[in-house]
Amino acid sequence: MRTGIRAPVSTAVAIAVGFLVLISLLIPGLEDLRNQILNWAILLAAIALLLGLANLFQVHFNKVRDREKPVYSSILLVAMLVTFGLTLWQGSQGDVPKWIFNNLQLPIETGLMAVLAVSLTIAAARFFQSRSDLMGFVFIGALFIALLAAAPVFGLELPIFTQVVGPIINSLSISAARGLLIGVGLGTLATGLRILLGADRPYGG
Amino acid sequence: MPSDLLSQAGIVAAALLTLITLSYAFGDHPVFRIVLYLFIGIAAGYAGAIAIEDVILPQLVFPVLDAWNGVFQIAPADLIVRVVLSALLLLKLSPRAANLGNPVTALLAGVGAALAIGGAVQGTILPQVGAAVTTFNAAQFDLAMQGGHYGESIQVVVEGTILLLATVSTLAYFHFGATARGSQPPLRPIVVDGLAWVGSIFIVITLATLFAGVLLAALSALIERLSFLVGVANMLMGQ
Numbered sequence A: 001m002r003t004g005i006r007a008p009v010s011t012a013v014a015i016a017v018g019f020l021v022l023i024s025l026l027i028p029g030l031e032d033l034r035n036q037i038l039n040w041a042i043l044l045a046a047i048a049l050l051l052g053l054a055n056l057f058q059v060h061f062n063k064v065r066d067r068e069k070p071v072y073s074s075i076l077l078v079a080m081l082v083t084f085g086l087t088l089w090q091g092s093q094g095d096v097p098k099w100i101f102n103n104l105q106l107p108i109e110t111g112l113m114a115v116l117a118v119s120l121t122i123a124a125a126r127f128f129q130s131r132s133d134l135m136g137f138v139f140i141g142a143l144f145i146a147l148l149a150a151a152p153v154f155g156l157e158l159p160i161f162t163q164v165v166g167p168i169i170n171s172l173s174i175s176a177a178r179g180l181l182i183g184v185g186l187g188t189l190a191t192g193l194r195i196l197l198g199a200d201r202p203y204g205g
Numbered sequence B: 001m002p003s004d005l006l007s008q009a010g011i012v013a014a015a016l017l018t019l020i021t022l023s024y025a026f027g028d029h030p031v032f033r034i035v036l037y038l039f040i041g042i043a044a045g046y047a048g049a050i051a052i053e054d055v056i057l058p059q060l061v062f063p064v065l066d067a068w069n070g071v072f073q074i075a076p077a078d079l080i081v082r083v084v085l086s087a088l089l090l091l092k093l094s095p096r097a098a099n100l101g102n103p104v105t106a107l108l109a110g111v112g113a114a115l116a117i118g119g120a121v122q123g124t125i126l127p128q129v130g131a132a133v134t135t136f137n138a139a140q141f142d143l144a145m146q147g148g149h150y151g152e153s154i155q156v157v158v159e160g161t162i163l164l165l166a167t168v169s170t171l172a173y174f175h176f177g178a179t180a181r182g183s184q185p186p187l188r189p190i191v192v193d194g195l196a197w198v199g200s201i202f203i204v205i206t207l208a209t210l211f212a213g214v215l216l217a218a219l220s221a222l223i224e225r226l227s228f229l230v231g232v233a234n235m236l237m238g239q
Helices: A008-026 A031-065 A070-090 A095-130 A136-151 A159-196 B001-025 B030-068 B076-093 B097-131 B138-146 B151-173 B190-236
Strands: none
Touching: A008 A031, A008 A159, A008 B097, A008 B138, A031 A070, A031 B030, A031 B097, A031 B190, A070 A095, A070 B030, A095 A136, A095 B001, A095 B030, A095 B190, A136 A159, A136 B190, A159 B076, A159 B097, A159 B151, A159 B190, B001 B030, B001 B190, B030 B076, B097 B151, B151 B190
16 A cells, blocks of 8 residues: 655654653643653664764765875864873773863853954944845844943943933844744744644655 | 873963964954864763763663662662663664664653743743733732822833733734735735834844843953953063
8 A cells, every 4th residue: 555655764763752752741740751852862863963973074085095185184084083092991081081071071161152252243344334224224223222331331331321322122022032932932833733744854855 | 191281281271272362352263163173072072971870871881780780779660761762873874774763862851842831831931921910010000099109000000010011012023913905915904004114113122131141141251361461461470
């Protein structure tokens, strides 16, 4: 019998497990069943992460072998293997993994965040140059008010911004953000339901 | 290596990496790329080791080793399911047997979808709708009316109306349902169209506020990094 579904077993598994977890969220007394399934899912997600890392390793190993920008890929592979090996050997709280985290990973991460300040300022300036319509003015106006209301300017607090205009803009943006969040929630609900009903099959079905 | 020397080497390495990362503000260059690949490698290796240490060893490897020695930390049926599911997922590594891992990824997708639905309903939609309802502060309105402060009661109603309008019009902006009339192209109802235009203004205000928040966070990070660099320079010059 042709069902029209290319992978009936996978689809049945996704629907059955999804509904079991969903029902266990709604009906009290099914917590043990839910925890059991969640434990399996956590274990499988960790293994899936390792598969992703194996794929990353393979892609960059092939690049080194094919001499396609080998320096970058070699650095990535060495950093990955050394960090992986040392963290497994000493544990995540070991001295060397902590040293790597504090002195290599953290400075780059914070530095990238700091570079974002420059990028965002340039982006705002370009936006101001290119958009001279109503929405552009609203955006730049609200941005200036939010910035002036957030912190003193050269040590001088401006009460008109911190106590009057700033809170108004803030409460308006919170209300609109509420609309955005409800929209995101409805979108998530629709996407989840499509997977549970078998309309979307992101697992290769 | 003595711990003092290791610590100083770490500070110098951190300062160098910070300088190289900040230099991206002047444009992309090969040294920045090297730092970026280093970062990805470290982050990937660290994440993999944590996944093994915190999840795979205690939930799969140790129970299997214990079972091998006749000690069952978890029920044998549960252990068998874990081993079988893990083995099926590992088959994804082989292009020829990858299809056998599909039911396991389906299980992950099903659990993820169910949790997303539960989280969206219980964690987002219901609390946010509840908060939108309470924009009309009924207690403050009653208090103002009883005290004869009619100006204040009007203020409560106006504030609530504007805030509710912001929420509803933002939602209306994402309503794309339209009907065709004769040979005309599909159009949204005029009320929805008007609400959507108002909503777009509120969305722009929200995006500007979010932009300001991210910019301030990034500025804090920039100030912290610059002060770190000044500290390292002082340390190296012996001050």
